[in-house]
Amino acid sequence: MAVTDDAILRVKEMIVSGELKPGDRLPREADLAERLGLSRNSLREAVKALSLVRVLDVRQGDGTYVSSLRADDLLGALSFVLDLHRGEDSVLEVLQVRRILEPAASALAAQRITPEEIATLRTMCDSGAEASSVEQLVEHDLEFHRAIARSSGNAYLAQLLDTLAGPTVRVRIWRGIAQAGAAERTIAEHRAIVDALALHETELARSWTTVHVAGVEQWLSDLT
Structure with a gap:
């Protein structure tokens, strides 16, 4: 499995398990990467990919949040x-x-x-x-x-x-x-x-x- 794919899977598991809920803000990049055993670069690519499919919402200067996860989004x-x-x-x-x-x-x-x-x-x-x-x-x-x-x-x-x-x-x-x-x-x-x-x-x-x-x-x- 590619490193970025693994990072996407790890973040997805946090959402599916309920550890991260709609509207929740993700931990700081450095903290989350360390916790998941990922490089910051692979985590960054995973966040970018998940934001493209509207699972995550990246807000400049504010942080990254789990989206509403509504069907229309x-x-x-x-x-x-x-x-x-x-x-x-x-x-x-x-x-x-x-x-x-x-x-x-x-x-x-x-x-x-x-x-x-x-x-x-x-x-x-x-x-x-x-x-x-x-x-x-x-x-x-x-x-x-x-x-x-x-x-x-x-x-x-x-x-x-x-x-x-x-x-x-x-x-x-x-x-x-x-x-x-x-x-x-x-x-x-x-x-x-x-x-x-x-x-x-x-x-x-x-x-x-x-x-x-x-x-x-x-x-x-x-x-x-």
Whole structure:
């Protein structure tokens, strides 16, 4: 194991064990390096790496702190990685992951969604049907799925899905322009998902979401 990797692992263990909690300030570099049996240089590199993935927050002139460790902060690093991989093969793989996770979010939402949230989703469907451009429809589609993910009650799942949505925007717009009937089918599937959620039909919500998300994936797969 590389020295820097070992240093990262040691700091991670302190956080996982609860010895360092969100918001805690790390001990002075010299003290922490001595305590962990590391060189100050390797510890410094570990801190730099962990700050890049937002586990640590380095504040100039103040010290280094454990971040909030919230899902939206930590998954920012994943968003950066996905932005670097925008080829068709990469987007197809992202769509495959969405096909696994989106139905799970809908299934959870079917168990927990409130009448107010159902009403909001129905309003979104009506707004989507009145969209004047493919770009507007795709924005509606993104917000529709965000709302369902929030209704799942799982903040990590909601943030992960939101992060995965970014790389698929271009291909969703492309499909909306190129494939006949794509816009109408999108709205119809959205309404079917909402109907299943309103009935609290877990498996029906899961199935309709699978069909909905798989449509873009299959279209792109057929092109490649």
